[in-house]
Amino acid sequence: MKNKDTLFAAPVAQMGNFSFDENVAEVFPDMIKRSVPGYSNIISAIGMITARFAKENTRLYDLGCSLGAATLEMRRNVSLAGCEIIAVDNSSAMVERCQLHLDAYKGEVPVKVQCADICDIKIENASLVVLNFTLQFVPKAERHALIKKIYQGLVPGGVLVLSEKFHFDNDVTHNVLFELHHDFKRANGYSELEISQKRSALEDVMVPDTVEQNKQRLQQAGFEHVELWFQCFNFGSMVAIK
Numbered sequence: 001m002k003n004k005d006t007l008f009a010a011p012v013a014q015m016g017n018f019s020f021d022e023n024v025a026e027v028f029p030d031m032i033k034r035s036v037p038g039y040s041n042i043i044s045a046i047g048m049i050t051a052r053f054a055k056e057n058t059r060l061y062d063l064g065c066s067l068g069a070a071t072l073e074m075r076r077n078v079s080l081a082g083c084e085i086i087a088v089d090n091s092s093a094m095v096e097r098c099q100l101h102l103d104a105y106k107g108e109v110p111v112k113v114q115c116a117d118i119c120d121i122k123i124e125n126a127s128l129v130v131l132n133f134t135l136q137f138v139p140k141a142e143r144h145a146l147i148k149k150i151y152q153g154l155v156p157g158g159v160l161v162l163s164e165k166f167h168f169d170n171d172v173t174h175n176v177l178f179e180l181h182h183d184f185k186r187a188n189g190y191s192e193l194e195i196s197q198k199r200s201a202l203e204d205v206m207v208p209d210t211v212e213q214n215k216q217r218l219q220q221a222g223f224e225h226v227e228l229w230f231q232c233f234n235f236g237s238m239v240a241i242k
């Protein structure tokens with residue numbers, strides 16, 4: 001198979017922190033599909049949400065765009081006058097390849113790809129903001145300010161799609177859903193070694209909140225209408241409407 005993820009297949013003596021470098025960018029489509037239950041369903045739904053929520057003369061943001069899977073789906077689903085898509089990631093390896101992917105297909109709406117920290121950018125006149133498995137990598141202390149900035153940048157009736165890995169307060173259900181995720185990875189061909197090495201590389205880098213913590217943060221930022229619309233094991237996606 002082309003660009004199969006084998007990054008954690010061999011034993012690593014000193015495990016470093018997971019980072020979105022060239023090596024990860026090269027295998028990313030395979031990695032995310034085999035690691036995140038429901039990923040392709042969520043990408044399709046982002047297309048449907050785009051078709052329903054995009055408004056003329058507004059911006060659509062994909063924050064933590066990686067290779068642009070969500071960006072492409074957004075672009076495929078909007079043809080309104082005056083719309084612009086802004087795709088942002090702070091990994092130059094991802095941003096470079098994202099631009100190539102976007103250039104490989106035609107679209108009606110312009111896309112700007114930016115290499116930047118999503119905590120530093122301006123968000124303005126947005127009808128849709130997508131955070132597809134990105135907030136979990138933002139330091140906890142910065143998450144509230146980011147969600148608040150998104151709320152303030154949305155037009156009335158605008159929507160935030162927030163997909164995350166979740167932690168659960170109940171130890172029994174937490175462990176069951178965690179193990180089911182590992183079963184999903186095993187079923188997709190990852191070995192015990194790959195699963196455990198990647199888990200330790202991610203430990204301090206990806207820090208999930210509970211569904212309730214995410215809901216509360218969205219509500220505290222001002223969102224009145226918040227719902228979990230998809231969940232598979234410990235992964236899921238929420239919509240928050242202004």
Ligand SMILES: Nc1ncnc2c1ncn2[C@@H]1O[C@H](C[S@+](CC[C@H]([NH3+])C(=O)[O-])CC(=O)[O-])[C@@H](O)[C@H]1O
Binds near residue numbers: 068070090117132133
């Ligand atoms: N502060 C930050 N600023 C900008 N980018 C960031 C930041 N922190 C992390 N990233 C970027 O967020 C992305 C997270 S992956 C998103 C998948 C994509 N949304 C998809 O729909 O395929 C999810 C995953 O790998 O589980 C990476 O590309 C990081 O470089």
Ligand SMILES: O=C(O)C(=O)Cc1ccccc1
Binds near residue numbers: 031032035036165199
């Ligand atoms: O692989 C995992 O265990 C995950 O939790 C998801 C993931 C997917 C892609 C990059 C980083 C984390």
